[in-house]
Amino acid sequence: MVPRASSTVAPPAVVTPPGRFRTLSLFRAFRTEQTDPERFYTLLAADTVRQVERHVDLAGRTVVDVGGGSGYFSAAFEDRGAHCLLIEPDPAELRKRGEIRPNSVVGDGFGLPLKDASVDVSFSSNVLEHVSDPAGFLDEMVRVTRPGGVVYVAYTLWLSPWGGHETSPWHFLGGSYAARRYARKHGHPPKNHYGESLFALRAGRVLRLVRARGDVTVLEARPRYYPRWCGFLVRLPGLRELLTWNLMLVFRRDA
Numbered sequence: 001m002v003p004r005a006s007s008t009v010a011p012p013a014v015v016t017p018p019g020r021f022r023t024l025s026l027f028r029a030f031r032t033e034q035t036d037p038e039r040f041y042t043l044l045a046a047d048t049v050r051q052v053e054r055h056v057d058l059a060g061r062t063v064v065d066v067g068g069g070s071g072y073f074s075a076a077f078e079d080r081g082a083h084c085l086l087i088e089p090d091p092a093e094l095r096k097r098g099e100i101r102p103n104s105v106v107g108d109g110f111g112l113p114l115k116d117a118s119v120d121v122s123f124s125s126n127v128l129e130h131v132s133d134p135a136g137f138l139d140e141m142v143r144v145t146r147p148g149g150v151v152y153v154a155y156t157l158w159l160s161p162w163g164g165h166e167t168s169p170w171h172f173l174g175g176s177y178a179a180r181r182y183a184r185k186h187g188h189p190p191k192n193h194y195g196e197s198l199f200a201l202r203a204g205r206v207l208r209l210v211r212a213r214g215d216v217t218v219l220e221a222r223p224r225y226y227p228r229w230c231g232f233l234v235r236l237p238g239l240r241e242l243l244t245w246n247l248m249l250v251f252r253r254d255a
């Protein structure tokens with residue numbers, strides 16, 4: 001375990017305003033995701049790390065960012081005084097912003113190169129819908145988290161407007177159809193292959209998986225990007241699949 005730091009924690013460089021203006025500013029930034037990814041992901045990462053901080057004081061803590069891509073979230077964790085290890089299977093993702101971040105390794109979420117109970121926080125943003133076995137992926141995140149530590153998982157729901165990613169909104173007519181339509185229109189297949197690297201993952205399945213575990217306590221389950229009062233949406237089976245957009249789940253490892 002990395003020793004706790006005693007340094008003062010710097011505020012994040014980019015901040016989202018509180019309340020409904022926070023949601024508005026996230027969606028505004030999302031519109032420029034393709035043209036200005038730096039702005040969008042820096043904003044989202046700072047916002048997400050604040051969600052984690054509602055459950056754990058990050059200064060000096062050890063965090064693993066599973067499927068961390070090019071490292072926006074890892075950087076935001078480090079801005080808050082945490083020690084963050086980024087694990088990412090795709091070297092091209094690691095290199096996307098040029099230099100590879102320190103403390104980054106090529107590795108798979110299904111076999112994290114970490115000992116049991118070795119981190120304070122296991123974190124994953126928008127990875128779960130890209131893996132074929134969400135239960136196995138969560139097992140591994142729980143395995144490396146120490147008892148009393150926190151797991152944060154957020155992912156895009158299949159029945160949300162962005163569920164099909166670049167093939168949206170045609171995924172509402174089926175993932176295979178949406179992929180074929182995309183390939184016809186663009187002359188190449190979509191980056192995310194339905195059934196291989198993008199799956200029709202719903203909120204209900206993951207909530208049931210986590211609630212059925214005997215070794216964790218759910219601390220928070222709500223729409224990631226919306227104001228806090230929208231938390232009730234996650235309690236509405238059926239409707240939650242359409243309205244939540246991105247499900248954020250925070251749970252504590254008990255034993």
Ligand SMILES: C[S@@+](CC[C@H](N)C(=O)[O-])C[C@H]1O[C@@H](n2cnc3c(N)ncnc32)[C@H](O)[C@@H]1O
Nearest residue numbers: 066067068069089090093108109125126127130
């Ligand atoms: C949409 S990107 C999200 C990147 C980053 N976490 C974010 O929120 O911006 C999905 C990431 O999941 C990674 N990924 C896919 N399968 C994985 C696996 N089995 N284990 C860990 N990461 C995986 C991909 O390589 C990719 O970087």
